[in-house]
């Protein structure tokens with residue numbers, strides 16, 4: 422059987438591109454396909470998209486030789502403060518406080534802007550000799566047989582591969598075509614996303630206020646700027662998005678308080694309706710799913726991309742170990758090792774973020790007192806606090822080699 426490529430990856434977003442680089446590094450030939458052109462995915466200005474990358478994710482970027490270029494634009498997260506809040510009133514005094522000095526590994530994570538991360542990935546993918554990068558073309562059909570997988574493109578071209586990886590996001594066509602069903606629901610919440618510039622330095626502190634309609638995260642970016650992920654009910658979000666910038670900032674300032682001094686918008690405003698969507702299986706014959714194609718979770722803990730990066734490190738390890746042992750790396754037996762490794766972890770995080778969102782996104786005084794008591798108690802127990810920090814930094818569980 423003649424193959425055009427060892428592995429065809431459908432979806433060249435952050436996870437698809439990173440998957441391609443990890444596989445090329447492991448010696449596989451890769452065809453990476455994305456329906457958008459590389460340029461249309463980029464924005465040279467800040468476009469609202471930024472990611473809190475956990476320590477484990479930063480290690481993957483280091484292993485793939487990306488971190489050195491990104492580091493000068495990445496903002497270390499030195500402390501995290503979490504408080505129960507109420508719109509138009511100060512956050513509860515019972516806040517959780519996590520400080521990076523409590524662990525040895527350094528900052529708990531870094532904030533990286535999409536405008537720095539995405540073009541770098543595209544550039545590396547473009548220049549990798551093992552990767553055939555195809556942009557502006559879409560998957561239109563897929564067939565899987567005992568011996569190979571074929572990916573049909575909307576250009577009528579057919580790519581024959583041993584294995585297909587679906588990195589095509591929450592509405593994954595690859596999953597659908599392989600008959601993989603999804604579980605999930607809408608949250609009735611929308612995240613309003615923007616960047617702010619402000620008078621007072623953030624000191625590398627990330628804040629999360631739990632408000633009745635949803636959490637408000639204020640995440641430090643390089644310079645006197647912060648990224649805002651402000652979750653509201655769908656109805657509130659429509660009203661707020663309809664406001665002009667001045668009104669929008671006035672509402673936001675009330676919620677944030679004055680610890681950043683005077684705030685101003687540093688770019689456009691965006692909104693993302695939120696849902697949970699988990700594939701019931703992460704693998705099928707000659708197919709594996711990674712990133713949002715496998716699991717799209719609530720952004721409450723900023724872990725969506727981190728989960729995807731852990732999939733990538735785990736899948737590339739499983740595939741390259743299998744090949745080194747002389748196994749057929751595209752066999753279902755091998756792919757099931759990946760599913761076993763990742764499915765429990767991602768489902769546990771999806772359930773945890775869902776539960777925290779339900780527990781905190783309400784105005785019940787009973788639940789509020791319970792939450793405040795819980796936060797006060799955790800704050801007084803250093804061992805428990807440290808285990809929260811290690812979890813958020815992605816340092817717990819069975820870490821793939823690329824993240825060690």
Ligand SMILES: Cc1cc2nc3c(=O)[nH]c(=O)nc-3n(C[C@H](O)[C@H](O)[C@H](O)COP(=O)(O)OP(=O)(O)OC[C@H]3O[C@@H](n4cnc5c(N)ncnc54)[C@H](O)[C@@H]3O)c2cc1C
Pocket residue numbers: 431432433434435436437454455456457462471472473474558559560561588589590591594612614650693711712713714720723724725726727728729
């Ligand atoms: C408000 C908000 C804040 C967030 N904050 C964080 C954070 O702080 N930290 C963090 O870790 N995560 C965060 N996330 C999650 C993170 O943004 C996502 O998990 C991540 O971007 C998903 O990347 P992906 O490559 O899996 O999918 P996508 O970005 O959806 O990429 C899928 C790609 O597949 C392509 N595609 C789709 N269909 C086809 C087809 N048929 N043929 C060819 N190509 C196709 C698309 O063009 C696209 O490029 C946040 C999410 C939201 C909504």
